[in-house]
Every structure is written in C-alpha cells, then in structure tokens.
Amino acid sequence: MNQTQQQPRRSRLAAIALTSVLLGVTVSACAPLMMGGAAVGSALVATDRRTSGAQLDDQTIELRAANRLRDQMGTRARLDVTSYNRRVLLTGEVVSARDKELAGQVVAQVANVAGVVNELDVANSPTLRERTADSLLTGRVKAAMLDAKDLSANSFKVVTNRGTVFLMGRVTQREADRATEIVRNTSSVQRVVRVLEIISDEELSRLQPQSAPAK
Numbered sequence: 001m002n003q004t005q006q007q008p009r010r011s012r013l014a015a016i017a018l019t020s021v022l023l024g025v026t027v028s029a030c031a032p033l034m035m036g037g038a039a040v041g042s043a044l045v046a047t048d049r050r051t052s053g054a055q056l057d058d059q060t061i062e063l064r065a066a067n068r069l070r071d072q073m074g075t076r077a078r079l080d081v082t083s084y085n086r087r088v089l090l091t092g093e094v095v096s097a098r099d100k101e102l103a104g105q106v107v108a109q110v111a112n113v114a115g116v117v118n119e120l121d122v123a124n125s126p127t128l129r130e131r132t133a134d135s136l137l138t139g140r141v142k143a144a145m146l147d148a149k150d151l152s153a154n155s156f157k158v159v160t161n162r163g164t165v166f167l168m169g170r171v172t173q174r175e176a177d178r179a180t181e182i183v184r185n186t187s188s189v190q191r192v193v194r195v196l197e198i199i200s201d202e203e204l205s206r207l208q209p210q211s212a213p214a215k
Contacts, residue, residue, distance in 0.1 A: 058083040163190030
C-alpha cells in the first residue's frame with residue numbers, strides 16, 4: 001500500500017478513535033452510570049438487524065435500568081448498561097460481590113428484558129487514563145471491522161472495559177468467527193467476550209433489504 005492510499009485510511013482511523021475518546025471521556029465525567037444506547041442516524045437504523053420495536057425497547061431498557069441502578073446504588077458503582085435485542089450487558093465496577101448480584105437483579109426486573117449478562121468487576125473504578133485507553137481500543141476495533149470487506153460492521157455493537165472487548169449483535173456463525181478474529185488481532189485487546197445472537201444464513205437473507213424489481 002503506497003503513502004497516498006494509506007492517508008485516507010489513517011484519517012478514518014484517527015477520526016473514529018477521536019470520536020470514541022471524546023464520547024467516553026465526556027460521559028464518564030458527567031456520571032458514573034452510563035448507557036450503551038446512543039442516537040443513531042437513519043442510515044444505521046435502516047441496516048440494523050433488530051426490528052424497530054426491539055430498537056425502541058433497547059433504548060427504553062437502558063434508560064429504565066440506568067435510573068433504577070442509580071436509585072439503588074447511587075455513586076458507589078460505575079456501571080455501563082448496553083441493551084441489544086432486549087438482552088442486557090452490564091460492564092463496569094462495583095465494590096462487592098453483593099452489589100454485583102444486586103445490579104443483575106435490578107436490571108432483570110426491567111420490563112421487556114430477555115436476559116442479563118453480568119460482566120461487572122469487583123474492583124476500584126478505572127482511572128481516566130484507563131477509560132481513555134478503553135475508548136481508543138473501541139475505536140481501533142471498530143475501524144478494523146470497517147476495513148474488513150467481508151464483514152458488516154454495522155451489525156455489531158462494541159463495548160470495551162479494562163481491555164476486554166464485548167461483541168453484541170445478531171450475526172451468523174461465520175460473521176461471529178470473523179469478527180472475533182479481527183478483535184483478537186487488534187493490539188491491546190486482553191480478552192474477547194461474545195454476547196451474540198447467532199442466526200442462520202436463511203434468516204440473514206430475510207433480514208437483508210430487498211432490492212426493487214427491475215422495470
């Protein structure tokens with residue numbers, strides 16, 4: 001790859017990483033409890049493999065879970081709540097195993113939650129440097145997935161905590177294995193955890209937008 005070809009790719013990588021850092025640092029500075037759902041453009045919504053009802057439920061679940069966790073635990077925990085297709089991933093830090101169990105129970109009681117994957121660590125909250133490193137790592141992973149021509153990067157949600165990368169989405173087994181390979185080959189990744197819903201190739205075909213018949 002010559003220098004002229006490398007320049008656009010470097011610019012794209014830098015832009016993705018910078019956006020992730022700014023988002024992660026800003027949210028972390030405002031509150032100890034965060035949500036994985038962010039506003040998305042119409043283009044991403046159109047390619048989302050969840051139904052519109054599931055997307056709305058995920059946003060509502062994150063809001064309700066965040067509010068209930070804040071009421072129950074206050075600021076003694078740093079929690080990330082990420083919902084995908086009504087399945088909730090909890091990441092972050094709590095001060096005790098009892099708080100970890102409590103957080104899982106609180107979220108499980110939120111309406112429309114189909115399941116909870118509790119990956120909370122019993123540990124001290126990460127430093128600003130560690131949170132920034134996680135945000136940068138998320139950016140690198142997303143950029144690597146975007147560069148893969150044989151993968152639909154928009155079909156995955158990426159969450160990073162203390163060097164562990166969590167993958168969420170509705171994907172085929174091939175897509176799951178390919179994404180895992182990409183993440184494992186990304187520098188600074190300590191561990192990959194797949195919180196994926198595996199679908200068949202036939203179901204994927206039904207989810208793909210149908211092109212209009214030629215006139």
